[in-house]
Amino acid sequence: MNERRARRSQDPYLALCLQLEHSRTHGALEAVVVAIDNGLLVAGAGDESLCEALGAVAPLVDDSDFEGAMPRALDGQNIDVRTMRLEGEMLYVASAGHRPADVWLQRSINGVRRILR
Numbered sequence: 001m002n003e004r005r006a007r008r009s010q011d012p013y014l015a016l017c018l019q020l021e022h023s024r025t026h027g028a029l030e031a032v033v034v035a036i037d038n039g040l041l042v043a044g045a046g047d048e049s050l051c052e053a054l055g056a057v058a059p060l061v062d063d064s065d066f067e068g069a070m071p072r073a074l075d076g077q078n079i080d081v082r083t084m085r086l087e088g089e090m091l092y093v094a095s096a097g098h099r100p101a102d103v104w105l106q107r108s109i110n111g112v113r114r115i116l117r
Helices: 012-028 049-061 101-117
Strands: 031-036 041-046 079-086 089-097
Touching: 012 031, 012 041, 012 049, 031 049, 031 101, 041 049, 049 079, 049 089, 079 101, 089 101
Parallel strands: none
Antiparallel strands: 031 041, 031 089, 079 089
């Protein structure tokens, strides 16, 4: 069997970061994160302050009624958020960038499921 992943880790946190970095780089995104429902960042790829801001607002942006102001770090960014359930917990996979991220968010979700199962 030919291993398609050049970089991998047995450590779940590092594996998540590598997965998110792959999506960020190949999707030409500024940041990709996984956060929980209180906005706490689980893992991220990109500038640390951008990842923290994105993780904090991901649960809010996912709510279609959100009309609040975005953190300054996210000004001018296209924010995309997808949700997933894992072992009864809601996780938010979000990206910030200047282009749509649908394909890369789905790949990230698939990677998160594979890593955390």
